Amino acid sequence: MNNTMQQYRIVRKRFGQNFLIDQYVIDRIVSFIQPLHNQAMVEIGPGLGSLTKSIIKYIDRLTVIEIDRDLVRQLSEHPFISHKLNIYQQDVMTINFSKLSHELGQILRIFGNLPYNISTHLILHLFTYINVIRDLHFMLQKEVVNRLSAVPNGKEYGRLTIITQYYCKVVRLLEVPPQAFCPVPKVNSTLVRLVPRTNILHPVKNINMLSYITYVAFNQRRKTVRNSLGHLFKPQQLVEIGIDPKQRAENISIENYCKLTNLFYTKSLKT
The missing domain is CATH 1.10.8.100 (rRNA adenine dimethylase, C-terminal domain)
Known part of the structure; x- marks a missing residue:
């Protein structure tokens, strides 16, 4: 077993991480995100940095949010990317994205391979900061993306659908098999793009x-x-x-x- 695979296997599992290991999939994700050097890019849950290392080639600075102290230590000591990283070691649900946007001087482009156990709550949390977000690119459990993109009269259509589509256009981008991750999850995944609406279609008072x-x-x-x-x-x-x-x-x-x-x-x- 090589050193990289050992890393994937020894990291703590309590945060529900499944790390991307398929470079073809990683390259496809980067091509969909299209990062530019003058944009405020924010990665949620970088893990061991497989996507981070591919994104950072195109930009001068990347903000990453990671709760796991062991993963933070590895990122902060990485010989090739650490100097480009602005690392927040904390629970993403405690991040004030309005403050972060102000500190970075522009609205945010947020992306990440989200742990399945927090994805729904995190998406709803991010909508409270929708006015400082340019777009969101997330790798999610396929069933969650089905709910985000659902239409009425189907079993996937629900509260998450309505709140998401109230705020954003939902674009399915890429279907990803379990074998693209380590450890291998028991579910399929989908890359989705959420683009905040410039004009809300049916505004509500509250x-x-x-x-x-x-x-x-x-x-x-x-x-x-x-x-x-x-x-x-x-x-x-x-x-x-x-x-x-x-x-x-x-x-x-x-x-x-x-x-x-x-x-x-x-x-x-x-x-």
């Missing part, structure tokens, strides 16, 4: 209310919306928006969820 309404609806997704949302809206209010009360959560369009949110907001002002 994004937290959209989050709440979709949470309530999809928490009881087998019920009709007459029942799941009955404590929030009267059947006639649903009909006036264009929603059949006999429909289920997965049958409601993003536009209509936004209409419900604005109706709920208006109602809250009167109480």
Whole structure:
């Protein structure tokens, strides 16, 4: 076993990392990201730096966020790339990306091979900083990307779909087999690009209310919306928006969820 493979096997597993080892896949990812030297590039979870080393060839400085102290030590001691790295050793969920954007002097291009156990929560967290993000490129579990890119009337369509597509255009880029990683995961992966919308298609008055309404609806997704949302809206209010009360959560369009949110907001002002 060569030294590189030994490294992949001995690193701690508690953060759920599966490291990219297929150079062809890495090169394809770089070609999709197209990093430029004058951009503020941020990598989440660089691991042992396989993608990092390929990206950094094209830029002068790269900010990386890594929670694992052993991986941070290896990156900081790397003879060829350490001088180009701005390393944050901390949980990415504690990063203030607005502050980071201000420090770097421009909006951010964020990418990474995300651990499966944090991907959904992290994406939702990043949306709270959407105004300082140019784009996002993530390697994710294929099932997560299916949810991000879903359309109504399917089982993948849900709260994550709605919140993601409210903020971003979703572009599937590359299907990646388990063999491209070490250790080999039990799932397929997909590279996805999320591009913040310059104009929100169906603006809501309060994004937290959209989050709440979709949470309530999809928490009881087998019920009709007459029942799941009955404590929030009267059947006639649903009909006036264009929603059949006999429909289920997965049958409601993003536009209509936004209409419900604005109706709920208006109602809250009167109480």
